[in-house]
Amino acid sequence: MILDTIVAATRERVAVLKKVKPIEAVRQAALVRAEEERTASGGTFTFPFERALMEGSMNFICEIKKASPSKGVIVEEFPFVDIAKEYEEAGAAAISVLTEPAYFMGVDSYVTDVADVVTIPILRKDFIVDEYQIYESKVLGASAILLLCSVLDEEELARFMALATELGLSCLVEAHNEEEVKKALAVNARIIGINNRDLKDFSVDVGNSIRLRSLIPDGVIVVAESGIKSADEIEALREHQIHAALIGETLMRSEDKTKALTELFGPVRGLQVKICGLSRTEDITVVNNPAVRPTYAGFVFAESPRRVSVSDARNLISQMAPQIQAVGVFVNEDVETMAHLAETVPLQVIQLHGDETEDMIKQLRQLTTARIWKAVRVQSEDDVLRWNESVADLLLFDAYKTDAYGGTGHVFDWKLLKKCTKPFILAGGIHSKNVARAIRNVKPYAIDASSGLETDGVKNKEKIFHFMDIIKKVRN
Numbered sequence: 001m002i003l004d005t006i007v008a009a010t011r012e013r014v015a016v017l018k019k020v021k022p023i024e025a026v027r028q029a030a031l032v033r034a035e036e037e038r039t040a041s042g043g044t045f046t047f048p049f050e051r052a053l054m055e056g057s058m059n060f061i062c063e064i065k066k067a068s069p070s071k072g073v074i075v076e077e078f079p080f081v082d083i084a085k086e087y088e089e090a091g092a093a094a095i096s097v098l099t100e101p102a103y104f105m106g107v108d109s110y111v112t113d114v115a116d117v118v119t120i121p122i123l124r125k126d127f128i129v130d131e132y133q134i135y136e137s138k139v140l141g142a143s144a145i146l147l148l149c150s151v152l153d154e155e156e157l158a159r160f161m162a163l164a165t166e167l168g169l170s171c172l173v174e175a176h177n178e179e180e181v182k183k184a185l186a187v188n189a190r191i192i193g194i195n196n197r198d199l200k201d202f203s204v205d206v207g208n209s210i211r212l213r214s215l216i217p218d219g220v221i222v223v224a225e226s227g228i229k230s231a232d233e234i235e236a237l238r239e240h241q242i243h244a245a246l247i248g249e250t251l252m253r254s255e256d257k258t259k260a261l262t263e264l265f266g267p268v269r270g271l272q273v274k275i276c277g278l279s280r281t282e283d284i285t286v287v288n289n290p291a292v293r294p295t296y297a298g299f300v301f302a303e304s305p306r307r308v309s310v311s312d313a314r315n316l317i318s319q320m321a322p323q324i325q326a327v328g329v330f331v332n333e334d335v336e337t338m339a340h341l342a343e344t345v346p347l348q349v350i351q352l353h354g355d356e357t358e359d360m361i362k363q364l365r366q367l368t369t370a371r372i373w374k375a376v377r378v379q380s381e382d383d384v385l386r387w388n389e390s391v392a393d394l395l396l397f398d399a400y401k402t403d404a405y406g407g408t409g410h411v412f413d414w415k416l417l418k419k420c421t422k423p424f425i426l427a428g429g430i431h432s433k434n435v436a437r438a439i440r441n442v443k444p445y446a447i448d449a450s451s452g453l454e455t456d457g458v459k460n461k462e463k464i465f466h467f468m469d470i471i472k473k474v475r476n
């Protein structure tokens with residue numbers, strides 16, 4: 001049986017590795033790395049892999065795999081670093097990297113190379129039979145490892161999971177049948193992967209993950225693995241509360257990963273875009289381009305590197321395509337001034353980005369017909385709930401930073417927005433690498449980007465075009 005052959009080859013591989021680099025050295029390196037990470041995140045591990053699988057209604061683990069025993073070589077061209085970048089932009093929650101050399105043509109260093117270019121977590125996919133490989137996975141920069149119920153007994157599973165947890169690694173515990181699911185549950189797996197492919201004869205049945213899913217209690221993350229090709233399959237997985245789909249071949253073979261994930265996830269219609277912090281004539285030329293043309297363009301009147309004077313704003317807005325609505329961004333400005341500027345610049349929207357109160361919004365409402373947006377800098381769920389009843393036309397959620405009111409380039413925890421019942425605008429460190437995930441997982445009315453579209457403090461044309469291109473593919 002192929003699985004036995006791969007496992008035997010893996011044992012030999014590990015035996016050789018141990019001679020080249022003794023386990024004690026790898027263990028030390030892993031412990032150092034784990035300790036650094038723990039300290040950096042304030043004393044506890046953050047387990048980014050499992051958190052990423054809880055973000056949206058369907059999360060994708062996109063796989064980097066040159067070959068497989070069932071399909072042989074899948075792609076001749078294998079620019080795996082570019083593929084990893086594309087996966088991240090396409091909206092992958094995590095990336096799975098095959099490192100098994102003999103049957104999947106994997107290489108250990110792929111993990112490190114991918115970790116260098118993406119910020120999303122990486123699953124190191126290999127046939128783990130020895131603690132050595134767990135330490136190694138940590139050193140390579142993985143956030144998670146794969147443990148196979150078909151290869152490991154309960155004692156090994158429990159021991160390997162405990163070691164992984166100690167190192168801050170998550171475990172995707174893979175099962176293919178009822179007996180293996182029970183085994184995964186017996187060792188308290190936090191993430192169970194249900195493989196649709198039978199590793200004994202390579203037959204694939206996507207219904208397998210749906211059938212076995214019912215055996216798994218709430219609170220355990222469920223991942224459907226293998227053979228996933230269509231939007232209908234993803235919809236069925238979603239209906240059965242499966243949190244994530246691990247997809248290899250379908251994505252490796254697709255020319256455009258962003259389009260491929262949109263096909264699978266389904267398009268997100270109706271999303272609006274605001275590009276904030278325009279300050280130069282060149283910026284106006286870019287937004288006027290039909291390929292860009294956001295619904296809203298923001299002009300910052302408050303203290304900021306992107307501040308514009310009233311006369312500059314007037315001049316820039318007069319050159320702007322009439323379809324684009326001008327948003328004036330203010331911080332703790334007095335209401336008369338804002339109402340006057342809305343009239344005279346003119347501005348279609350007043351965005352309050354400071355410590356304005358609900359009373360101020362009401363006063364402003366009396367003075368202007370411009371729409372009023374209130375920016376809320378989110379530190380906790382309470383910040384969101386407090387503004388739920390506001391008379392503002394829309395809320396805009398941004399990251400909190402003590403020393404700045406906005407445009408900080410920081411991303412906040414989007415899960416804090418779950419209880420927001422009204423349409424809102426999402427801001428805070430949005431750029432081409434996280435916009436697809438932001439749109440699909442947070443489902444805002446509009447997305448607002450500023451610093452993520454800049455280079456050296458000014459708007460970058462290429463970044464803006466690329467950003468809009470991704471958004472178009474996500475909206476389809």
Ligand SMILES: O=P(O)(O)OC[C@@H](O)[C@@H](O)c1c[nH]c2ccccc12
Nearest residue numbers: 195225226227228246247248249250
């Ligand atoms: O390429 P596919 O059919 O989308 O499958 C991906 C992944 O599930 C598959 O590579 C896999 C699932 N379990 C494994 C165990 C080892 C190696 C590989 C795998």
